[in-house]
Amino acid sequence: MKFSIIAYGDPILRKKATAIEPDEYPHIKLLVEDMFETMYAARGVGLAAPQVGLSMRLFVIDATPFDDDEPELKNFKKAFINANIIDEKGEEWPFNEGCLSIPDIREDVYRKPTIKISYYDEDWKHHEEIFSGMAARIIQHEYDHIEGKLFTDKLSPLRKRLIEKKLNDISKGIVDVDYKMKFPAAKKGR
Numbered sequence: 572m573k574f575s576i577i578a579y580g581d582p583i584l585r586k587k588a589t590a591i592e593p594d595e596y597p598h599i600k601l602l603v604e605d606m607f608e609t610m611y612a613a614r615g616v617g618l619a620a621p622q623v624g625l626s627m628r629l630f631v632i633d634a635t636p637f638d639d640d641e642p643e644l645k646n647f648k649k650a651f652i653n654a655n656i657i658d659e660k661g662e663e664w665p666f667n668e669g670c671l672s673i674p675d676i677r678e679d680v681y682r683k684p685t686i687k688i689s690y691y692d693e694d695w696k697h698h699e700e701i702f703s704g705m706a707a708r709i710i711q712h713e714y715d716h717i718e719g720k721l722f723t724d725k726l727s728p729l730r731k732r733l734i735e736k737k738l739n740d741i742s743k744g745i746v747d748v749d750y751k752m753k754f755p756a757a758k759k760g761r
Contacts, residue, residue: 572605572608573605573608573609573612573751574605574606574609574623574624574751575623575624575751575752575753576609576613576618576622576623576671576672576750576751576752576753577621577622577623577624577672577752577753577755578672578673578674578741578742578744578746578752578753578754578755579672579673579721579723579738579741579742580738580739580741580742580754580755580756581742581753581755582755583621583624583626584621584622584672584716584719584721585719586621586626586719587717587718587719588619588620588621588625588626588627588628588629588716588717588718588719589626589627589628590627590628590653591627591628591629591652591653593695596627599629599652599693599695600693600694602625602629603629603631603650603693606618606620606623606629606630606631606650607631607633607648609623610631610633610671611633612750612751613671613750614750615671616632616633616634616636616637616709617630617631617632617633617709617710617712617713618630618631618632618671618713619713619716619717620716620717621716621717621719622671622672622716624753627717628652628653628654628717629650629651629652629653629717630650630651630654630713630714630716630717631648631649631650631651631713632647632648632649632651632706632709632710632713633647633648633649634647634648634705634706634709635647635648637705640705641704641705641706643706644705644706647706649692650692650693651688651690651691651692651710651713651714652690652691652692652693652695653690653691654688654689654690654710654714654717655688655689655690656686656687656688656710656711656714657687657688657689657699658686658687659682659683659685659686659687659711660683660684660685660686660687661683661684661685662683662684663681663682663683663684664681664682664684665679665680665681666679666680666682666705666708667679667680668680668708668712668722670712670721670722671750672721673721673722673723673738673741674741674746674747674748674752675737675741675746675747675748676723676734676737676738676741678722678723678726678730678734680712680722680725680726681725682707682708682711682712683707683711684703684704684707684708685701685702685703685707686701686702686703686707686710686711687699687700687701688700688701688702688710688714723738739756741754742754742755742756742757743756743757743758744756744757744758
């Protein structure tokens with residue numbers, strides 16, 4: 572099942588998501604599968620539960636599109652439940668990021684190149700791993716979502732002012748997208 576993606580301006584994107592327990596979500600594998608389906612339909616490489624209206628600490632990523640530059644990313648597809656970034660290391664590097672909740676806006680964002688993260692997979696198996704490069708960046712972007720943060724928060728005050736109108740238009744549904752979205756400030760009947 573494909574979810575609608577929640578657009579910029581919805582309060583759920585600013586709320587710190589809550590941890591979940593295995594008995595709370597017996598159908599977690601189905602939810603993970605639906606999130607991957609939604610992400611692929613929107614041609615994304617990551618999707619967090621708050622982006623589909625669920626305030627839970629869950630996100631999915633598939634970094635395979637970057638395997639030309641980083642061959643170790645071939646078939647790099649993972650679900651992260653109750654993730655916690657333990658450490659971030661290295662000199663920050665820029666990359667032009669976008670977000671399914673903020674269509675048509677891409678900006679250079681600086682992030683650390685290596686992270687150590689603790690998480691559970693969809694089988695509730697615990698992992699503590701180190702990721703670098705593009706995998707680390709995608710994880711950090713999605714992790715920000717479960718922390719109630721957006722990539723636009725990392726921009727300079729000037730860059731934020733320059734894209735303010737576009738952001739307001741997105742929240743009103745004044746944006747051209749080819750995937751299902753919910754807009755918090757859209758006028759009814761659009």
